[in-house]
Amino acid sequence: MSDEDWSAGAAWMKGEIMPVGRAALPVTDWGLTHSDITYDVVHVWDGRFFRLDDYLDRFEESLRKLRLIVPQRRDDMRQILHAIVARSGLQRSYVSFVASRGQPSVPGSRDPRLCENHFYAWCVPFVWVFPEDVIERGAHLLVPDHIHRIGTSSVDPTAKNYHWGDFTQALLEAKETGFDSTLLLDAQGCVTEGPGFNVFMIKNGRAKTPRTGVLEGITRKVTMEICEHHGVPVERSNIQFEEFLDADEVFVTTTGGGPVSVTKINDRVFSNGAGGEITTLLNQTYWQWHNDSTMSEAVDYAREAPGVAV
Ligand SMILES: Cc1ncc(COP(=O)(O)O)c(C=O)c1O
CATH class of the missing domain: 3.30.470.10 (Aminotransferase class 4, branched-chain amino acid transferase, N-terminal domain)
Incomplete structure (x- = not known):
């Protein structure tokens, strides 16, 4: 370049x-x-x-x-x-x-x-936070047992920040052991988030996403609206890792790709290794909503001449 x-x-x-x-x-x-x-x-x-x-x-x-x-x-x-x-x-x-x-x-x-x-x-x-072939097959995430998300009284995760020490160490382990990315638990064993994404679980047709200890993702917010639009009950509540592993479907949400299916966490395989049905619906609607002009604003490419200062 x-x-x-x-x-x-x-x-x-x-x-x-x-x-x-x-x-x-x-x-x-x-x-x-x-x-x-x-x-x-x-x-x-x-x-x-x-x-x-x-x-x-x-x-x-x-x-x-x-x-x-x-x-x-x-x-x-x-x-x-x-x-x-x-x-x-x-x-x-x-x-x-x-x-x-x-x-x-x-x-x-x-x-x-x-x-x-x-x-x-x-x-x-x-x-794309996950490459397109990974989106296709569903992401594989490593949840390490010895690296936790930094405590919220040390770094407030709701103020978007560059404190990636915990994520980077976990990412190195994930990449070295064949995973696409990582998801961190807090010190109490609750699920938090990953480098660049929030997480959701679906159990018996109901969606859940961690309430605290995470960035309030905009894609998470839009996905909750989409859940409501489709009549999928959705709640924010803290989730112990054991409960999370028992989900029918798991997915992440990120500005760099929308809702993306997770098909493996450690050695637990979800949705028979393919994208879950509800996740697929949420993903399709997310991208359809991009055509709704009430949710977006056009860039005026003609306006900006080279060298114009703002
Ligand atoms: C730590 C973390 N959590 C969650 C997200 C997802 O947020 P959003 O949907 O606003 O992209 C990001 C995005 O970069 C992030 O860095």
Whole structure:
């Protein structure tokens, strides 16, 4: 990828739109040195942002929870996101927007109040959290017994964050033992989430997803609406791993792919190794809802001339 390749994506930083390969942070930025950063990810599908207001709501909540203050208001952010996607020309895109603590005005200071918080955004071609062949056969997840999701009083999972230490160690084990990804339990043995996704179980036609200890995923929210639309009872409640393993169907939800079937967890096989019936229905409806113009907004690709600043 060349640094000037717009088809690889675009970024907005300090008032300038640039090819994504040129976007960079100072090495002293606390976003890098302390993971002191929040972000959100929305997707553009066939030239339209899906449920952008839900993502902006969650991002504003994350800013509030982490006490990050950036100069951009909600409308500025919306405009920036539209502008980078338009400039990239990408019709299907993974669009990330970020607020970092920045760096202190007094070099070396440990006082977060001295940091100038800043906003930036970037978009790249759509990212599938699971490759399409894995979506086809259903994901295989490893639940390790010795790595737990970091406690919620240490890192609030509802403020979307870059604290991936637990996930990365578990992912390494998962990949080395033939699994596609991982799902972590909390210290009490309840199911939480995985790197990039929430989880659901279906038992006797009823859906359940963990209530606490997880990011409030937008795909999880949309999937709960879809459950209601199809008359599938759905509840948020904490789920012990034994109960989860007893499910008829299991699936994950992510902006990077929608509801995706899980056909194996450790050595337990679900839905006879094929996608479950309810999961398939939820997945189909999720993508159909992308054609509903009340849930999406169009990118104006003609508007964005090269080099226009926002
Ligand atoms: C830890 C975690 N949980 C859940 C999700 C799913 O959230 P969403 O549906 O908003 O993509 C993500 C998405 O990146 C995530 O990182």
